[in-house]
Amino acid sequence: MKVAPEVPAEEVSGEAQGAPIEAGADQVERLLADLNGPQREAVTFGEGPLLILAGAGSGKTRALTHRIAWLLATGLAHPNQILAITFTNKAADEMRERVSSLVGGASRRMWVMTFHAACARLLRIEAERLGYTPRFTIYDEADSLRMLKRCLDELEVDTKRYPPRAVRARISDAKNQLIDAETYQETAGGPFEEMVGQAYRLYERRMLEANSMDFDDLLMRTVNVLELFEDVRRRYRERFRWVLVDEYQDTNHAQYRLLQLLCGEDGNLTVVGDEDQSIYGFRGAEVRNILEFTIDFKDAHVVKLEQNYRSTETVLEAANAVISHNTGRLGKNLWSDHGEGEKIHVAELEDEHAEARFVAGEIEELIDQGGMSRDEIAVFYRTNAHSRVLEDILVRYELPYQVIGGTKFYERAEIKDAIAYLQLMVNPADEVSFSRVINSPRRGIGDTSQGRLRNHANTTGRTIWEVAVEPEAVPGLAAAAIKSISRFTELIEELRAEFEGGPVADLLKALLERSGYLDALRAERTIEAEGRIENLEELVGVAAEFDANREVEGSSELEPLEEFLQAISLYTDQDDLKRDESKVTLMTLHNAKGLEYDAVFIIGCEEGVFPHSRSLEEGNEEEERRLAYVGITRARKRLWMTHARSRRMFAGRETGFPSRFLSELPEELVDREGTEEQALTGWSLGGNGAPSPKADLSLSFATGDDVTHASFGDGVVTAVEPGGVIVVRFASDGTERKLMADYAPLRKAS
DNA sequence: TAATATTACCTTTTT
């Protein structure tokens, strides 16, 4: 994980300085030299709206970065007129790096960042017009949920009937649609929506009081400021004469409106996207934005990039075949000249354990026989829960792996606590951060005392911090609580005074020690606490790295701490998907977008799992199919899709039919297989329901089977005992061992 | 106030 200062470290290399942009024709030629026809067309398009429809693996980042370089080289754009927007920090970093390798230090004057980062940056300058200070806090989803819960409590909403998450989702949807609280309330139909309207209103008020914005606010407030203040709008329009957007298919309404305000309908807006890879509809992304770009932006020019530089023809044909079942496409057909390649392997397994064993076995073979390196292999699944069984088996096979996603570093309680302390120093109005740390570590300031503080704050119209600074004035507070609160606020004040403007790492270290936070963890003497301490140490490391980078850069008007928080609050370890060369990668299909691997496994291809039943209920079959499309097109050479006949879900075991996406694969591209005889017979002969666990096990191994164990090597099954135990005699040392068939890293030798 | 027992819940999640 790394958090770079806002202006990144792309030092001007001597080479780049020696070859200034004005080099002219020569330079332009070089830029275009290794591009194909459509790419070149996209890169050299002049003024006006441009839509680049870029299929998977068609070199869209290349087109985008070269276009930026071309605009500079031809003198059409100055670096500071360029705004290049991505969705992830990782994509932003990559783009910045690639642009900088093309144009050198000029890239430092451009804004290359995510939507949210760009908005945050703009709002730090303009937010005062909306009643915020430039030091506002950015709340992540968990923070904003805390805030909302408090609002719901205050409104005495029954959170059993109306779960806060559901309310938050509604508010988030509304914000993505740019519907403000008042409008929402006016148009509310039914009691739930009226309650949401009320909650929304209160939430907005409290957020403003806390000088805080959630992720959705960053977009919506930016739109507000541009809509309300013509001078601001004019200023940024003139400033950003060239706007380029990556992954346009994932934009929501607020982002669309933002671009409209910034570019007008005939501005120099370049968007790149692929409607077939729109997989974030559930978060408000609107495919219509890309489908109707040419209507929204006058006379937009369209370029299609259809040559794929990644996958074999078989993989692409499979992807094309699946996605062709969707309607409402702009129509693209990927092709490649990488040759036919291997067929798609479709495997039917007994249950999730057999599936995991199968995958592990195939991976082992790829590495041992195929000579493939582990970092070229990935396993995708629909939901995070599916990684567990697989992880168990991989451990038993002694296959090193990494899981992307799941519990994130910055979402860990201890990390959030530490950051909340810092946040509170910068923005004392930040109520959520205050509540987070006031009693963490335990200071004997529980719910009742906190309630009294909050009450007093509400009645006197002050922030909770202002009230906490003089706790004597709060009615009902116990003497012990008063003392404790004073000690807390004094600590914060002290630290602030002592470390103002200094290195963030020093402040963080002092804070963790002096607050007693580390001591409390040390006192726990548990493995979890150990882990937490390590995480905090890592955070200090992140801060130290940030400080060091900042030193080099010398940069910016902001205080180091403010800058650090700005960076960290928009950074997730999503951005940290760096490739670990010695590990197989496991992740959800959503996380797979934008990545590629030589060998890909998509597991859990069953109706109800993938496509997910809830998605189907909501009528999102097409989005699920796009997810399949994304998954398939990640594979360069080899692709496996597996399904299990029964799978443990929630409490019990459920039978699952093969995913519709499997039947959408053209038969001639598919090679069906399974580890077990039984598996090959498939569903047509499959009888009714799941076999009993016993049958299940006896299916796996029989006396006389040749097997391979991950650590003991080759052997033969000499007995099958009840309870899933089998006896195996190993060739290496002749010993017999009793093993659990379901859990041992065993597979049948071929 | 804090620690422990119980119970409801449960996709995906770029920021």
Next chain:
DNA sequence: GGTAATATTA
């Protein structure tokens, strides 16, 4: 099956 948020009790 595992978590996370209540309910209960010390």
